[in-house]
Amino acid sequence: MMSEEEFKRILLFLKSRYGIDMSGKKVIMNGRLENYVRMSGFSNYQEYMDAVERDFTGEMEKTLVNLLTTNHTYFMREFEHFEYLRKEVLPWLKKKEAVNRDLCIWCGASSTGEEPYTVAMVLMEFFGLEHKSWDTKVLATDVSTEVLKHAVNGIYTKEQIEGLPEQWKRRFFRKLPDKEHYAVTDELKKEVIFRQFNLMNPFPFKRKMHVVFLRNVMIYFDDRTKRELLQKIYDVMEPGGYLFIGQTEAIDRSSTPLQMIKPSIFRKREGMK
Numbered sequence: 188m189m190s191e192e193e194f195k196r197i198l199l200f201l202k203s204r205y206g207i208d209m210s211g212k213k214v215i216m217n218g219r220l221e222n223y224v225r226m227s228g229f230s231n232y233q234e235y236m237d238a239v240e241r242d243f244t245g246e247m248e249k250t251l252v253n254l255l256t257t258n259h260t261y262f263m264r265e266f267e268h269f270e271y272l273r274k275e276v277l278p279w280l281k282k283k284e285a286v287n288r289d290l291c292i293w294c295g296a297s298s299t300g301e302e303p304y305t306v307a308m309v310l311m312e313f314f315g316l317e318h319k320s321w322d323t324k325v326l327a328t329d330v331s332t333e334v335l336k337h338a339v340n341g342i343y344t345k346e347q348i349e350g351l352p353e354q355w356k357r358r359f360f361r362k363l364p365d366k367e368h369y370a371v372t373d374e375l376k377k378e379v380i381f382r383q384f385n386l387m388n389p390f391p392f393k394r395k396m397h398v399v400f401l402r403n404v405m406i407y408f409d410d411r412t413k414r415e416l417l418q419k420i421y422d423v424m425e426p427g428g429y430l431f432i433g434q435t436e437a438i439d440r441s442s443t444p445l446q447m448i449k450p451s452i453f454r455k456r457e458g459m460k
């Protein structure tokens with residue numbers, strides 16, 4: 188088991204660079220790192236962290252982040268959000284962007300891809316035959332390079348896609364020869380752009396977002412980090428744009444000018460800059 192001092196060192200490293208707060212989670216942290224640190228030949232965590240901090244390629248830091256992030260997700264998670272997207276948000280956007288036909292939708296903690304692929308399937312179904320004349324590509328980012336690899340690969344088990352409607356499975360997935368796995372079709376893959384991005388960094392986006400999914404990630408951040416992140420999100424949102432957060436998460440209403448539509452759905456007022 189790591190010492191208290193070793194725990195604090197990694198805790199601070201993770202919090203200051205990635206916003207992730209693992210206070211009180213020493214056993215979990217140890218469990219996620221122990222094997223890797225031992226197998227890599229380090230005799231203790233201090234030695235390991237010295238190497239991480241010395242490694243200017245950033246590769247060791249990447250691995251640390253891959254090991255310590257919680258990436259649990261699944262298709263159709265918090266289904267009500269996709270219903271709301273289809274029934275309320277997309278009809279509004281279709282009218283609003285009728286001339287440009289270009290939507291900006293961002294999943295800011297996309298993990299292994301189930302969330303952005305679900306969004307993309309909703310979009311393709313909603314626009315139907317008109318989809319060809321719209322650019323509705325979803326930007327999907329995550330800090331973990333490991334989950335992004337999985338997402339780009341787009342291969343899921345039979346169980347993972349089980350909850351999807353039959354017509355989506357038929358249209359957007361191809362059964363692999365082992366019959367246990369399914370691959371996302373190229374048609375769907377083309378609709379999602381995966382990139383590595385740390386939410387703690389300044390936002391590089393040139394355009395404002397119509398819809399932002401930032402679900403089940405702020406639970407790992409402390410209040411100050413959350414407040415600062417929400418301000419950046421607000422600034423990058425298009426007036427009238429929507430923000431979806433996880434259904435078990437909460438936003439301190441006094442810390443954001445966003446209007447609450449439902450407890451996990453927020454909107455930037457129309458007419459705001």
Ligand SMILES: C[S@@+](CC[C@H](N)C(=O)[O-])C[C@H]1O[C@@H](n2cnc3c(N)ncnc32)[C@H](O)[C@@H]1O
Nearest residue numbers: 205256259260296298330331385386402403404
């Ligand atoms: C529990 S998953 C949520 C996935 C999906 N949004 C959902 O609700 O099902 C949280 C994701 O947040 C990512 N994450 C954690 N800290 C991050 C940061 N600072 N910047 C970007 N992504 C981060 C993790 O790598 C992980 O994949």
